[in-house]
Amino acid sequence: MSVRSVTILGATGSVGTSTLDLVEREPDRFRVAALTAQRDVDGLAAAARRTGAALAVIGDPARYEDLKAALAGTKTRVASGEQAIVDAAALGADWTMAAIVGIAGLRPTMAALAGGGTVALANKESLVSAGALVTDAAQAHGATLLPVDSEHNAVFQCFDHAAPGSIRKITLTASGGPFRDWSIEAMRAATPAQAVKHPNWSMGAKISVDSATLMNKGLELIEAFHLFPLPADGFDAIIHPQSVVHALVDYVDGSVLAQLGTPDMRTPIAHSLAWPQRMATPCRPLDLAAIGRLDFLAPDHERFPALTIALEVLAAGGARSAILNAANEVAVAAFLDGRIGFLDIALIVRKALDRYDPPAPVSIDDVFAIDAGARRAAQAAMEIMTA
Numbered sequence: 090m091s092v093r094s095v096t097i098l099g100a101t102g103s104v105g106t107s108t109l110d111l112v113e114r115e116p117d118r119f120r121v122a123a124l125t126a127q128r129d130v131d132g133l134a135a136a137a138r139r140t141g142a143a144l145a146v147i148g149d150p151a152r153y154e155d156l157k158a159a160l161a162g163t164k165t166r167v168a169s170g171e172q173a174i175v176d177a178a179a180l181g182a183d184w185t186m187a188a189i190v191g192i193a194g195l196r197p198t199m200a201a202l203a204g205g206g207t208v209a210l211a212n213k214e215s216l217v218s219a220g221a222l223v224t225d226a227a228q229a230h231g232a233t234l235l236p237v238d239s240e241h242n243a244v245f246q247c248f249d250h251a252a253p254g255s256i257r258k259i260t261l262t263a264s265g266g267p268f269r270d271w272s273i274e275a276m277r278a279a280t281p282a283q284a285v286k287h288p289n290w291s292m293g294a295k296i297s298v299d300s301a302t303l304m305n306k307g308l309e310l311i312e313a314f315h316l317f318p319l320p321a322d323g324f325d326a327i328i329h330p331q332s333v334v335h336a337l338v339d340y341v342d343g344s345v346l347a348q349l350g351t352p353d354m355r356t357p358i359a360h361s362l363a364w365p366q367r368m369a370t371p372c373r374p375l376d377l378a379a380i381g382r383l384d385f386l387a388p389d390h391e392r393f394p395a396l397t398i399a400l401e402v403l404a405a406g407g408a409r410s411a412i413l414n415a416a417n418e419v420a421v422a423a424f425l426d427g428r429i430g431f432l433d434i435a436l437i438v439r440k441a442l443d444r445y446d447p448p449a450p451v452s453i454d455d456v457f458a459i460d461a462g463a464r465r466a467a468q469a470a471m472e473i474m475t476a
């Protein structure tokens with residue numbers, strides 16, 4: 090098999106380092122074209138040295154000299170700034186991991202798609218905010234968009250792409266997060282440290298908080314709508330505390346196909362890295378006898394209003410999902426900063442959606458304008474709330 094060039098956007102994060110772990114195990118199969126990070130010079134430089142990356146880009150321009158010094162004496166080219174990340178994505182690697190967190194990943198993801206290669210998408214916020222603009226770009230440039238989010242990767246593996254009309258429903262599982270069994274009163278006092286302590290998955294801070302509010306599952310239902318051709322009411326979520334079944338696909342004949350695995354992001358990442366083939370991973374094999382039982386229960390919309398809000402947004406379409414995403418990013422950052430309480434996250438998102446109702450975006454610039462408007466609306470709601 091020929092060597093594939095690989096670019097990792099967000100190489101220092103949770104998904105980025107898992108991707109590096111797999112790529113580094115098979116140096117004969119993969120050659121690293123570019124690695125990017127925002128602030129973590131040490132992590133980026135170490136990864137570039139280990140892999141012999143052709144290019145390393147740090148988003149924060151103030152850290153350019155540090156990165157240059159850290160990579161002195163190597164063949165790795167160094168660059169910095171937001172545009173340099175987009176340029177790195179545009180280099181046209183055979184395979185690109187889009188693992189920047191938040192809407193910051195949108196332009197780099199679009200640039201990677203324009204290169205026409207394979208784009209493994211972890212950065213769900215891009216798809217939630219820009220939806221069809223992302224999938225249309227993939228199609229227009231002949232790029233292959235592969236879902237890395239574990240639930241969507243599971244659906245991708247169970248979905249009969251030749252007969253989408255034979256599928257009536259897609260169900261994504263959710264662990265329920267660290268507050269699955271907490272009362273509303275207990276959640277009101279929940280701290281950032283408690284919220285980022287996920288029971289099954291080890292992830293970045295933002296998605297960990299999203300998992301605690303269940304907003305992550307809401308974002309994922311919207312993500313799934315853009316990846317798989319079913320009507321908006323064809324997507325649902327179910328709580329499954331063990332995180333062993335990742336998603337279920339219901340066919341019209343009553344068959345339900347599911348994908349199972351030990352909760353380890355290296356499995357879906359490896360699936361997208363080797364696709365359409367398979368590659369071995371060091372992930373712990375699934376031992377169902379040791380796990381003993383698999384539980385499923387309906388989500389509690391009263392304690393987790395973020396899921397209800399996201400379902401309303403999915404049904405409404407238009408600009409609503411870009412507003413949802415931006416307001417959530419603002420609220421999660423404020424919560425992690427200790428400026429608002431845990432339950433305020435969903436309240437702020439709800440208020441931003443109530444206050445702001447622009448028309449649907451028709452370009453990426455429109456998406457960024459809506460994103461900015463939603464951030465202002467969320468900020469205003471937050472100021473009233475904390476006054």
Ligand code: NDP
Pocket residue numbers: 098099100101102103104105125126127128129130148174187188189190191193194211212213214237238239290291292293294295296354
């Ligand atoms: P992390 O916070 O661990 O990592 C984020 C990465 O993006 C880091 O490399 C970070 O650089 C970089 N980054 C942060 N801000 C910016 C910015 N403004 N511009 C450019 N780069 C930036 O996140 P995760 O790895 O957990 O998540 C990444 C994405 O994947 C998210 O969209 C998440 O929803 C999705 N995802 C994650 C899963 C997981 O298991 N973690 C599972 C499924 C999806 P630096 O380190 O320098 O700050």
Ligand code: MG
Pocket residue numbers: 238239240309
């Ligand atoms: Mg997921």
